[in-house]
Amino acid sequence: MSNEHPSAAPSTTPGAGPRGPVDSSRVPRYAGPATFARLPRLDEVGRTDIAVVGVPFDSGVSYRPGARFGGNAIREASRLLRPYNPAQDASPFALAQVADAGDIAVNPFSIEEAVETVEAAAGELMASGTRLVTLGGDHTVALPLLRAAARRHGPVALLHFDAHLDTWDTYFGAEYTHGTPFRRAVEEGVLDTSALSHVGIRGPLYGRKDLDDDEKMGFGIVTAADVMRRGVDEVADQLRARIGDRPLYVSIDIDCLDPAHAPGTGTPEAGGMTSRELLEILRGLAGCNLVSADVVEVAPAYDHAEITAVAASHTAYELTTLMARQIAAGQGTGGTSAAAG
Ligand SMILES: N=C(N)NCCCC(=O)O
Numbered sequence: 001m002s003n004e005h006p007s008a009a010p011s012t013t014p015g016a017g018p019r020g021p022v023d024s025s026r027v028p029r030y031a032g033p034a035t036f037a038r039l040p041r042l043d044e045v046g047r048t049d050i051a052v053v054g055v056p057f058d059s060g061v062s063y064r065p066g067a068r069f070g071g072n073a074i075r076e077a078s079r080l081l082r083p084y085n086p087a088q089d090a091s092p093f094a095l096a097q098v099a100d101a102g103d104i105a106v107n108p109f110s111i112e113e114a115v116e117t118v119e120a121a122a123g124e125l126m127a128s129g130t131r132l133v134t135l136g137g138d139h140t141v142a143l144p145l146l147r148a149a150a151r152r153h154g155p156v157a158l159l160h161f162d163a164h165l166d167t168w169d170t171y172f173g174a175e176y177t178h179g180t181p182f183r184r185a186v187e188e189g190v191l192d193t194s195a196l197s198h199v200g201i202r203g204p205l206y207g208r209k210d211l212d213d214d215e216k217m218g219f220g221i222v223t224a225a226d227v228m229r230r231g232v233d234e235v236a237d238q239l240r241a242r243i244g245d246r247p248l249y250v251s252i253d254i255d256c257l258d259p260a261h262a263p264g265t266g267t268p269e270a271g272g273m274t275s276r277e278l279l280e281i282l283r284g285l286a287g288c289n290l291v292s293a294d295v296v297e298v299a300p301a302y303d304h305a306e307i308t309a310v311a312a313s314h315t316a317y318e319l320t321t322l323m324a325r326q327i328a329a330g331q332g333t334g335g336t337s338a339a340a341g
């Protein structure tokens, strides 16, 4: 009984608009298994405009493990999200069908195979124009997700929120790790190198060369201190100008936030952004052509009182709202061609 989806409004009748979340005035928020924001599962709606999908994978981490449990922690924390987003003046789940597509079943013992599985599964979900909001998982998963986005849209602009550059080369000889996805993505040609930005960067590096390499790849950096000094509106304006109307992928490592705002993560760094700053910058991206996004590196074993999972659930909610507004405005994901290659 409680694992059914007793959806009230919006209607569940075919053709009567999107099927929304469980009505929390009728079924308590804490009842039943968690889907993102209490939305229907993909198999309950058949097709969806936006799919929220988990990637329970953390075999690419260099320090604390546990992000394989991040997606479900975010789903649990998302029970309290409500259907109207006042900051964007939009009801995302009424503007577009949003559904929880469950988890991609990835091999924890082979990073290479996991990367292939994520790419294939994301490609399949995106095939009919569905936008993805992926819940990680460690940051390794961004590479196959970017490949899938580029196959549909051509090389994508990247807006990357993180304490870390994640453009390092290898760890222990391994090419696919959570510290290396964006170097691989540049090498593979899946990124539009005229529109690459990191936001929230801080903390010690291995050497000055890390920054030189990153710059050569085409990245611009907005540090955590820049966000504090310049303010969120100026930062969002600058990012929007750089992105233009390119197809945009937003990758959010929750460790972009200060450990006070996101203790539950694998490689925490002091001096980070607040969750308020992150959410405001995201809201400032309205009008961008956001085709796909991820929220990664939530490691619930290090979390306290769901601080990190709540921040991540609100982050995913803002991303979902941006996408739903685009869909309502008729900005399809079309895909420039069957694309990249
Ligand atoms: N959290 C992410 N994605 N990367 C951190 C890599 C930090 C390191 O071990 O050098």
Ligand SMILES: [Zn+2]
Residues within 6 Å of the ligand: 162, 163, 164, 253, 255, 256, 267, 297
């Ligand atoms: Zn990071």
Ligand SMILES: [Zn+2]
Residues within 6 Å of the ligand: 139, 162, 164, 166, 178, 253, 297
């Ligand atoms: Zn990262």
